[in-house]
Amino acid sequence: MSTKHLLALLNSHIEGDDEQFLSIALQVAAQEARQGRPEEADRLKRLVQKARDQQRSGRPASGQTPIPLARPRGELQGLVETGYPKVSLASMVLSDGVRERLTRVVRQQQERATLRNHGQVPTTHILLVGPPGTGKTMTASALAGELHLPLFTVRLEALFSRFFGETAGKLRLLFDQIAQTRGVYLLDEFDAIGARRGDSNDVGEIRRVLNSVLAFMEEPNSTDSLVLAATNHVEILDEALARRFDEVIEYGLPDQSAARAILERRLGSFRLSARSWPTIQPALDGLSQAELVRAADAVVKDAILEGATKVSSDALGQALQDRQSLKSKFRRQAGH
Numbered sequence: 001m002s003t004k005h006l007l008a009l010l011n012s013h014i015e016g017d018d019e020q021f022l023s024i025a026l027q028v029a030a031q032e033a034r035q036g037r038p039e040e041a042d043r044l045k046r047l048v049q050k051a052r053d054q055q056r057s058g059r060p061a062s063g064q065t066p067i068p069l070a071r072p073r074g075e076l077q078g079l080v081e082t083g084y085p086k087v088s089l090a091s092m093v094l095s096d097g098v099r100e101r102l103t104r105v106v107r108q109q110q111e112r113a114t115l116r117n118h119g120q121v122p123t124t125h126i127l128l129v130g131p132p133g134t135g136k137t138m139t140a141s142a143l144a145g146e147l148h149l150p151l152f153t154v155r156l157e158a159l160f161s162r163f164f165g166e167t168a169g170k171l172r173l174l175f176d177q178i179a180q181t182r183g184v185y186l187l188d189e190f191d192a193i194g195a196r197r198g199d200s201n202d203v204g205e206i207r208r209v210l211n212s213v214l215a216f217m218e219e220p221n222s223t224d225s226l227v228l229a230a231t232n233h234v235e236i237l238d239e240a241l242a243r244r245f246d247e248v249i250e251y252g253l254p255d256q257s258a259a260r261a262i263l264e265r266r267l268g269s270f271r272l273s274a275r276s277w278p279t280i281q282p283a284l285d286g287l288s289q290a291e292l293v294r295a296a297d298a299v300v301k302d303a304i305l306e307g308a309t310k311v312s313s314d315a316l317g318q319a320l321q322d323r324q325s326l327k328s329k330f331r332r333q334a335g336h
């Protein structure tokens with residue numbers, strides 16, 4: 001680094017001009033690259049990026065303030081999706097039992113200070129189990145929405161495939177963030193940990209990942225972050241792992257009245273008249289919440305474009321039948 005750069009750096013430091021300081025650091029990085037030292041240049045650029053991310057998230061470079069980060073930084077970028085959902089539990093159609101349990105989780109989180117004053121901790125680690133499209137992801141959004149917390153989602157299968165051999169290390173980064181930043185964390189496709197156990201190439205890696213997750217589950221959760229692990233296949237999860245959750249919440253396909261409630265909400269003002277329901281009832285069986293929502297959306301869109309103010313029972317019945325056919329086709333292909 002030249003004296004000119006050093007002087008400029010000192011000057012920007014004295015004047016407290018962070019932006020100037022960082023842009024001089026970038027000039028030094030460019031100089032390093034030109035002089036055939038790409039590693040030094042990269043290190044500098046990464047540090048500048050880190051400082052900028054910290055500035056943006058309002059966190060001082062050296063401190064560990066509990067200000068939520070807008071999005072994960074450094075190596076976690078691209079692995080974790082960040083959102084600020086506005087979903088509420090009231091917008092979900094749930095069985096009384098599941099609603100009660102989720103409401104209790106929210107209450108414990110909201111009153112965690114009171115609980116801690118009495119030597120208790122709120123529920124934080126929850127396993128969400130159920131078939132696709134039954135509301136596990138939506139639950140994570142609703143809990144984040146109710147608690148006004150950011151939702152960080154990480155798909156474990158993607159983590160495995162992208163960072164073969166480094167998954168445990170990447171997970172550690174995530175766990176460190178959970179310890180520092182309060183939020184709702186959704187570990188989606190959690191069964192990926194168990195699913196690969198049969199693959200002999202993966203044995204060492206799987207053991208490391210499993211140990212890393214087990215250790216994490218035992219660590220004190222000082223931010224009381226909610227950690228939700230979602231899976232369609234509880235049967236392939238490691239038992240030692242499943243046992244470490246505070247709660248296991250099971251999701252299932254909706255019964256007739258839940259299916260109707262989901263459709264009615266989704267159809268909104270386009271809803272069917274009460275006397276049309278019996279005709280579509282047989283087409284509801286076996287469809288997931290997500291499939292019902294898709295069928296409702298399809299007919300509402302048609303109605304809008306046709307200038308209609310209501311959907312017809314024929315159109316809705318057909319859309320539901322289409323979903324049923326699609327489902328049985330996939331099931332046949334999967335050999336069920």
Ligand SMILES: Nc1ncnc2c1ncn2[C@@H]1O[C@H](COP(=O)(O)OP(=O)(O)OP(=O)(O)O)[C@@H](O)[C@H]1O
Pocket residue numbers: 091092093094130131132133134135136137138139230231232262289290291293
């Ligand atoms: N209980 C529910 N109440 C109302 N709508 C629901 C409910 N469950 C699911 N939905 C609708 O279905 C969509 C998909 O559900 P979601 O993504 O939460 O399912 P999932 O269980 O996470 O599925 P997967 O296992 O495939 O990830 C939601 O965005 C929502 O529109």
